[in-house]
Amino acid sequence: QVQLVESGGGLVQPGGSLRLSCAASGIIFSFFELAWYRQAPGKQRELVAASPRGGSINYADSVKGRFTISRANAKNTGYLQMNSLKPEDTAVYYCNAKDQWADYWGQGTQVTVSS
Numbered sequence: 001q002v003q004l005v006e007s008g009g010g011l012v013q014p015g016g017s018l019r020l021s022c023a024a025s026g027i028i029f030s031f032f033e034l035a036w037y038r039q040a041p042g043k044q045r046e047l048v049a050a051s052p053r054g055g056s057i058n059y060a061d062s063v064k065g066r067f068t069i070s071r072a073n074a075k076n077t078g079y080l081q082m083n084s085l086k087p088e089d090t091a092v093y094y095c096n097a098k099d100q101w102a103d104y105w106g107q108g109t110q111v112t113v114s115s
Contacts, residue, residue, distance in 0.1 A: 002026035002104050004095045009109030016085050016113070022078040022095030022106060030073035032099050036080045038091035038111075045094070049080060053099075062088075085113045 008020040020036070035050040049059045049069035057069055068081040078095060090113050095106040 002102075004097060004104055004106035006093065006095050006106040006109040009093060009111045011112045011114065012085055013115050014086060014113055017081070017083045018085065018111060020080040020082065020093055020109060020111075024076045024078070024097060027097060027104070029071070029076040029078070029097065032097040034069065034071050034078040035096040035098070036069060037094045037096055039094070040091040048093070051078070082111070087113045089113050
């Protein structure tokens with residue numbers, strides 16, 4: 001059974017930082033593209049950052065220069081380092097792992113940026 005489990009969300013003040021983790025089980029993580037998405041209340045889910053196998057990392061324009069996606073394949077874990085957080089970054093953040101045959105999602109972790 002494949003599971004993706006996010007952690008690291010929470011409440012942070014504007015300008016603060018958080019690091020999200022995505023622990024995968026049931027798959028060989030290095031074979032999959034890793035991506036982070038987010039969904040704010042009343043809005044559609046949007047791509048935040050993606051780390052393809054052997055490809056170039058890409059970021060949403062709204063997070064470029066502030067967020068960094070990374071992966072530790074030996075630990076079957078992905079990360080999203082979020083710096084200089086803004087209130088508009090408030091959302092549920094989801095981890096996604098996919099290849100040409102399958103598409104897996106975590107349950108999401110809430111990030112709230114507020115003073």
